[in-house]
Amino acid sequence: MSLDASKPGGGPSAGPLPSRPAIPPGDRATYPSHEGPILRVRQLQASYAGNLALDLTALDLAAGEVVGVVGANGAGKSTLVNALLGWSRGAPRLAGQVELGGVRIDAWPTHQRVRAGLLLVPEGKLVFAQMNVEENLSRSQEPPTEPGRHLYSRDEVYDLFPRLKERRQHLGAQLSGGERQMLGIGRALMMGPKALLLDEPSIGLAPKLVDQVLQTLRTLASAGLAILLVEQNVRAAMEVVDRLVLIERGRMVLEGPAQTVGNDPRIAEAYLGATAGAHPTP
Amino acid sequence: MNLLQQVLNGLVMGHAYALVAIGWTLLLGVARLVNFGHGQMYMLGAFVTWWAVVKAGVPYALAVPIAMACGALLGAGMQRVMLRATFEQNLVSIMIMTLGFGYVIHGAAALVFGSTGQILDTALSRQEITLGELWITAQDLAIVVATIAVFLGLRWLLDGTRIGRLVRMVAEDPKLAQLSGVDVRRVYYGVFAFEGAAVAFAAGMVAPRTPILTSMGFDEVIMTFVVVVFGGIGSVKGSYVAGVALGLFTALFGALVSPAYTTAAAFLALIALLVLRPGGLSAGAAGGVH
16 A cells, blocks of 8 residues: 655645645544545556556546446456555555545555545445444444535435335345445445445346436435446446546546547447446346 | 362363453454464463562452553564564464464563462462362352453443444454444454453463463463364354363363363364364354354
8 A cells, every 4th residue: 555655746736735644634633625626536556466457647526426437347447446445355556646625645544545535335245244234334433524524324324225224123144235235335425425436336236226326326416425436337327427437458548528428439339339238137 | 079079170161261262262253363372372471460469569459450461462562563464364474473472472481480380379269169069269260250251241342332343344354344444453453452461361360270380371272272163263152152161071071081081082072063063163153253
């Protein structure tokens, strides 16, 4: 997790950035309210054993915006969202600059980034199987209270996903794929995300559930949350995203409003054509 | 010697086994760590208690907490050294390192405390309780009471507190715990400090039953290993049951068959159990600490 810390700021255009604190803030820290993108990524690189898996020049994510990240298997989509948190089940070498709400966080350990409001709903295992729904929906730590940051309560999560309330005494291991996805999102919301990253939330879900989960994201975004959505199911993603980013071999090759990018042959042929009518079935 | 007295001895011994093993149970369940320095940490706990009582004139009730504090510091220090290997779950390195720590602790203790045997005499161990033909010391009774208290306390800590929930999160999936905002490193430090304090507490309680030597520790680490595996890795309740069962088995086998083959017989039983129930007594729950 050693990141390039020698360059302070790196020439920001929108006024001087607060200098990166040498140590992560404690629980009581507050952040300066910030104009501009919630999440600002520059020159982000991740490599496994010397092979560059991700080389991203720039990516911004604004409040209330849903950005979709699409690309083939192994293109580096998961590597991207994981690198933003300095998190991985493997161990890539990371370099680059990540700012959350104007504060550089790229040298912080994962749990500090989470407490600061960068939340990831990972692919694969995303709930604690040996804990029930209610325990899964308990905060590990009280995040700092800041203006404009909403910490969802357990009841608010239940309002969003009534199914979880019905299942609240069930263990994580007993939940269906869709319920796990809801629980993963619910857990993230309870930490009061400023930016929410989701890695393939539709994988293995029935089409109806996919729509439900994606629509929920849309609702959350309209309440001001910034969302970065990694999705294989480009057709479904197109319905909810504002912007679309195409990643190939770790590089961003296309970026723009969903409608415009959707008409680009690189997306239309490779993803929409190929996946037409090919929704995954449970 | 009648059978009932043997059962009583077995119960006391069994609680002692369980108490000595509790730190490792948590360590194994939460951080997947084996600590082959466990026996020497037990030895050190016994000698710090002895030193505090005999040399420094501290009352026994205060000497045990002092030993626990030393144990916790030592545990946290060991974890500091092994932190990277812990995160990478490099189990072979960890085994070698803990084994190495065991020898270092042994050497250092021999240097400081000498290699002659000592007796840790407490007011409780001189007090005898007789009930008809049966006989135990107040120290034995204290071991049983303390063990039950520690196990109930740990259960409550794991199930009923926020700290316990963090520990269970890390036990199940440290990576997912990080994404929930848990400082996994701190939990690892915590469980190793607990291991150190718990084994020192056990030593302070159990060591007065026998003479203490700086060369001891092997029996303790082996018996702990048996208890922890028997009980099911990471199972608090399982290791209590396994400890008491092992104590009864040892006492009865020793009395009825032969004390010379007790350890061999215990391992035979363990091997048989592992063949029949690979997860130990509390098999069923997958991984983690419970």
